[in-house]
Each structure stands twice: as C-alpha cells, then as structure tokens.
Amino acid sequence: MSNSAQRANTLDNSKIKAQDVSLFTFVFIAFSYCCGGCFGIEELVASSGPGLALVILLLLPFFWAAPQALVAAELGSAMPYTGGFYKWIQRGLGEFWGFTAGWCRVLGGYLGIAIPVVLGVDYLKMLVPMDDLQTYLFKAALIIVFTVLNLRGIKEAGRVTTILSLVVLAAFVFVAIVGFMHWNHNPVEPFFNEKAGPLGSFTESIAIGLWVYSGFTSVSFLAGDCKDRSVAWKGILIVIPLSMILYILPTMSGLAAVGQWESWSADSVNYATVAGLVIPFAASLFAIIAFISQSAMFNTSIMAISRGLYAISEDHLAPKILSKVSKSKGVPIASIITIGIFALIGAQFSFGALVTVKVTFLMVDYILIWISGFQLRIKEPDMERPFKIPGGMGVYLLVVIPGFLVAFFAVLVNGANYFWGGMVGICLMSVLYIFIKRICGGLTKIDSVGHPINPVTKLAYGDLGRFAKMFGVFTVLGIIAYFFIPLYEGSWGPEYYADKYGFAGAYDFILQGILYTSIAFACITILLLILDKVIDPKDKRPKNLKFGL
Incomplete structure (x- = not known):
C-alpha cells in the first residue's frame, strides 16, 4: 500500500452513511450550536x-471568531472528514x-451535554410550574426524543434544528424591528459601567463575549455526514x-428602546421587554423561544459530539464499541446512545463543579487548530485547499495571533480555581492517552508502517517529547498565572473564594496549588526530556514517520 493510501485510510476512515444536507440546513445546524439567539x-x-457591550460584540468576531472560522474553513475545505478538527x-x-484536541472537546461536550436541557426546562418552568419529579421526567422525555431523532441521521435531525432555529431567528428579528421603531435612548451611553470602571467593565464582560462567539470549529465534526462536504x-x-x-441589532435597538441597561438580565429587563412594547404576552413568548x-x-450538540467520539473510536483511541454504526441509517448509534445516557444522568445535577476545566479545554483546541494550520502550510504547501486564507x-x-492572545488572556481571567482545574x-x-494507546492500540492498528510503536515505551515514537512540551507549556502558564x-x-478574590468554598483561606490555597502544581510540572518536564533523549532518541527513530512535532 502506498504512503498516500495509508494516510487516506487513517484520516478518511469513517463508515457513517452520508446524507443529503443542504447548505441552508448546515448553516442553521451551525447557528444553533454556536449562537442560538441573544440569550x-x-x-x-x-x-x-451598553457602549462597551456593543463594541465587544462588534470587535470580537474579527479578533476571536474570525481566527476560528477562517482556519476551520481552510482546513475543512482541504480535509472534509468525519471528526473535523x-x-x-x-x-x-x-x-x-x-487525541488531546479530540478528547478535550468530547469530554467538554459530555460534561456540558445536559446544560441546554436544564436551562431550557428552567425557562419553561416560568410558565408551567413543576415539582422536582415532574421537572426531571420532562427533561428525560426531551432527552429521549432528541436522542431518537439523532438515531435517524443528520438529515432529519438537521431539518428539526432548522425549523427551531428559524423560529428563534424570527423572534429576534422582530425584537430588532420593534426596538428601532421605539428609539428613545442613546444605546451607547454610558460607554462603560461607571461603578466598575473601564478595566473592571471589560474584564467582567469579556468572558461572556468570548463564550457567545465560540464553537465554530465543533460543527466541523459533521462534514463526513454530508454528501456535499463543502x-x-x-x-x-x-x-x-x-x-x-x-447579536448586535436586537441589542442595540433594545437599548435604544427601553434603556435601563444596568437592569438587563434574564429575569428582568431583556429582549422580551422590547417585544413587550407591542405584545402584552411577550415574557411568556420569550420563555418559549x-x-x-x-x-x-x-439536538445539534448530540450530532456534533457523537461524531467526534465516533472518529476517535474509529482510530482505536477510544473503546471500539463507540464506533458502531447502524446498518439501516448509517449513524454512529453507540456514541449517540451514550450521550443520551450521560444527559439523562447529568440532568439531575448542577454542572458547576464539572465544567471548571471546559474553558481551558476549548482554548487548547483552538490553539492546536491554529498551529496545525501553520504546520500544514509548511509541510504540505501543495495540499488542495478549495478555500484558503488569502495571502x-x-x-x-x-489572522491567528489575535486569537492566540485572546485565548491566553481568557485562560488567565477565567478564575483561579478554573485555571488550576484546567491545567491539571x-x-x-x-x-489518558497512555492508557488508551496501550489498551486500544491507536493509529498503529490501522497503519503500522506510518505509525509504528516504540518497543521500549509502547507508545508512538516521540510521544515522551510531546508530553514534555505539554507539561512545559503549562509550567510556564502556571508561573505566569x-x-x-x-x-x-x-x-475581590479572597472574599469570593471564601464564600464559594466555605473557608477563609480558599484563595491562598488555590494560588499555592497553582504554584506547587507548576513546580511539579517543571520536574515532570525535565524528567520526560531526559527519558526522551535516553530511550527515544531522534536518531534511532524510523525514517518513515509521518509526524514529528
């Protein structure tokens, strides 16, 4: 078998049956996952x-969303495979x-898979009171319905998402129209929250801005489900x-119509207030929206995360049962069902403690995507790229350096507790990689020539050095943090963390944890570099290795 054939086998090895998915449908699949309205x-x-909020909503697409989307489009046009990034x-x-990028996103998706269900039912409870048992039964019914829908394939699940998303889009278009028709205030005054000051206003709000403009790379998981992968x-x-x-038009028009920016929240002044200028039952309507x-x-989260998990499993980097595809519909039945089961369990709990590492997971994914795009431009400049960032x-x-800087800043300001949990x-x-690689085999099972195993480490050649790079990067980040x-x-940290964790020294404990973890990581880095040099030297590695970073 030729080297190019082997590579194709490890990259485009999906057994999922492609379906007819239009560009219109895929746009709303991506819309529901990445946006879903102004909530x-x-x-x-x-x-x-108000002023700073609108500036953040205007500028972040260029400095944060564009690096994600442009690189995703370039790489996705060249490699439109199941598993995406x-x-x-x-x-x-x-x-x-x-493996690191895929598992980061899959674990983050699993940890947060029930959150839309919990939040959605909480909104509905504003209209229909439910006790705890009724609430869970309703959540369970919702989870089962969408799990069964996804078992029918992306075409039908995507059609439902499109209809639901069009309803949401129409509601916020209506808000924008009503707001502009009732313009009574300057929507950019005051420019910042004077109580917090310019810097405080920015740091308190930037995390929300980053969150609402995230997720654009995750829908790349679904490319292999589409007959027209473009x-x-x-x-x-x-x-x-x-x-x-x-985001911008309903927010600007809403501020212009009702003002009261300091009172804006999900349960006070909001987009329903704007719609309420012409519709008396707007609050109930927007709870339904x-x-x-x-x-x-x-619905879209099940689609995307299941394909990511499936692709990892198909590469023997997750239990093989998760790559099972149904014979009738050609969908990854096992991974979809496991997500449904996890959602049923997760819908009973608060996810506050479970999602502490999610932001760090996301940032690592974005950075690895940008580095891989850079690396492939050097290694494979002649790779066919139907879309390529001009220049x-x-x-x-x-394009990508602003994204790097934003990701670095986001990790540092996400909270000391979240940073510590994320770095660990x-x-x-x-x-996890060592365990799964030894149990499941990894890419060696598919292509033993291109992905040979080091007989001493039982890992891929160069893996010890890669571990050292990871621990080394987080050593530096930990010291900076x-x-x-x-x-x-x-x-505000000492008081906040004392209240959150119930003891006065919580803040100092977390900071010391970051410091000692960084010191431990530095020691691990040095040890791994020594082991890499002694038992996995570069001059002893096979010459036909595909990857060297």
Whole structure:
C-alpha cells in the first residue's frame, strides 16, 4: 500500500452513511450550536455598560471568531472528514495532539451535554410550574426524543434544528424591528459601567463575549455526514456574520428602546421587554423561544459530539464499541446512545463543579487548530485547499495571533480555581492517552508502517517529547498565572473564594496549588526530556514517520 493510501485510510476512515444536507440546513445546524439567539448577552450589557457591550460584540468576531472560522474553513475545505478538527490536528501535528484536541472537546461536550436541557426546562418552568419529579421526567422525555431523532441521521435531525432555529431567528428579528421603531435612548451611553470602571467593565464582560462567539470549529465534526462536504466549511463562514448581526441589532435597538441597561438580565429587563412594547404576552413568548433555542442547541450538540467520539473510536483511541454504526441509517448509534445516557444522568445535577476545566479545554483546541494550520502550510504547501486564507504565511499569522492572545488572556481571567482545574485536567490527557494507546492500540492498528510503536515505551515514537512540551507549556502558564491572578483578582478574590468554598483561606490555597502544581510540572518536564533523549532518541527513530512535532 502506498504512503498516500495509508494516510487516506487513517484520516478518511469513517463508515457513517452520508446524507443529503443542504447548505441552508448546515448553516442553521451551525447557528444553533454556536449562537442560538441573544440569550446571555443581557448579562454582558449589565456588567460592561451598553457602549462597551456593543463594541465587544462588534470587535470580537474579527479578533476571536474570525481566527476560528477562517482556519476551520481552510482546513475543512482541504480535509472534509468525519471528526473535523480532530483529523486536521492529527494530520498536522500527529496522533497525540489529535487525541488531546479530540478528547478535550468530547469530554467538554459530555460534561456540558445536559446544560441546554436544564436551562431550557428552567425557562419553561416560568410558565408551567413543576415539582422536582415532574421537572426531571420532562427533561428525560426531551432527552429521549432528541436522542431518537439523532438515531435517524443528520438529515432529519438537521431539518428539526432548522425549523427551531428559524423560529428563534424570527423572534429576534422582530425584537430588532420593534426596538428601532421605539428609539428613545442613546444605546451607547454610558460607554462603560461607571461603578466598575473601564478595566473592571471589560474584564467582567469579556468572558461572556468570548463564550457567545465560540464553537465554530465543533460543527466541523459533521462534514463526513454530508454528501456535499463543502457545506460544512461554507456554513462556518456564513454563520459568523449571521451571529454578529443577530447579536448586535436586537441589542442595540433594545437599548435604544427601553434603556435601563444596568437592569438587563434574564429575569428582568431583556429582549422580551422590547417585544413587550407591542405584545402584552411577550415574557411568556420569550420563555418559549428560549426553550426552543436550548432544545435546538441540545439536538445539534448530540450530532456534533457523537461524531467526534465516533472518529476517535474509529482510530482505536477510544473503546471500539463507540464506533458502531447502524446498518439501516448509517449513524454512529453507540456514541449517540451514550450521550443520551450521560444527559439523562447529568440532568439531575448542577454542572458547576464539572465544567471548571471546559474553558481551558476549548482554548487548547483552538490553539492546536491554529498551529496545525501553520504546520500544514509548511509541510504540505501543495495540499488542495478549495478555500484558503488569502495571502502568504504573514497574513495567516496576522489572522491567528489575535486569537492566540485572546485565548491566553481568557485562560488567565477565567478564575483561579478554573485555571488550576484546567491545567491539571489538560495534562492528565497524557495519562489518558497512555492508557488508551496501550489498551486500544491507536493509529498503529490501522497503519503500522506510518505509525509504528516504540518497543521500549509502547507508545508512538516521540510521544515522551510531546508530553514534555505539554507539561512545559503549562509550567510556564502556571508561573505566569501565579503572579498575574493576584493582580487581577486580589481586590475581590479572597472574599469570593471564601464564600464559594466555605473557608477563609480558599484563595491562598488555590494560588499555592497553582504554584506547587507548576513546580511539579517543571520536574515532570525535565524528567520526560531526559527519558526522551535516553530511550527515544531522534536518531534511532524510523525514517518513515509521518509526524514529528
């Protein structure tokens, strides 16, 4: 078998049956996953002030969403495979980094899979009171319905998501029209929250802005489900301006119509208040719209996360049973069912403690995608790319460097507790990789020539060095965080963490945890570098290895 044939076998090895999915449908699949309406932006307005909120919504697409979408479109047009960015990183950086990115997103998806259900039912309970048992039974029914729907394939699940998303889109278009018709206030005054000050206004609100403009790479998991695979990368490019318009126009017109920016929240002044200027039952209507939005998001989350898990399993980097595909519909039946089961369990609990590492997981994924795009431009400049970011490497770097800086900032300001949990969670990926690689075999099972095993480590050649790079990066980040976080959180951190965790020294405990974890990571880095040099030297590795980073 030729080298190119082997590569195709490890990258495009999906057994999922492709279905007819139009670009229109895929746009709304991406829309429901990445946007789903303006819900959550109310808190952005109240924390930052109206002017700054609108500036954040206007600028973040260029500095944060565009690096995600443009690189995703370039790589997705070249490699429109089931598994999306997991496969791109695997090709550009190798098995371990692909594993890390794929599992980060899958674990983050599993940890948060029930959140849309919980939030959606909470909105509905504003209209229909339910006790705890009734609430859970309703959540369970919703989970089962959408799990069964996904077992029928992306075409039918996507059609439902499109209908639900069009309802949400129409509601916010209506809000924008009503708001502009009742313009009574300057929507950018005051520019920032004077109580918090300019810096406080920005730091308190930027996390919300980053969150509402995230997720564009996740829908790349679904490319292999589509007969016309180009709809995936085209849909990603379309959904960014669509989301931007949907966030900005209703928010601007709403502020212009009702003002009261400091009172904006999900249960006070919001988009329903704007619609209420012409519709007396607007509050009830928007509770239903919010439920519809969260339902569409849950439906799409099952689609995307199940394909990511399936692709990893097909590569023997997860239990093989998760790659089982139904004979009738050609969908990854096992991974869809496991997500449904996890959602049924998760719908009973608060996910506050479980999602502490999710932001760090997401940032690691984005950074690995951008690095893989850079690496592939060097390694494979002649790779066919139906869409390519215009210009040479300099332009590519201009596009992604703002994303790097934003990701770095986001990890540091996400909270000391979240940072600590994230750095530990990410580095445990190497432990998970060692375990799964030894049990399941990894890419060696598919292509033993291109992905040979080091007989001493029982891992891929170079993996010890890759582990060292991961621990080394988080050693540096941890040291930076140890000195930066007190500057950022010092005025409120001790009181906040004491209240959150119930003891006065919680803040100092977390900071010391970051410091000692960083020291431990530094020691591990040094040890791994020594082991890499002694038992996995570069000059002893096979010459036909596909990946070297």
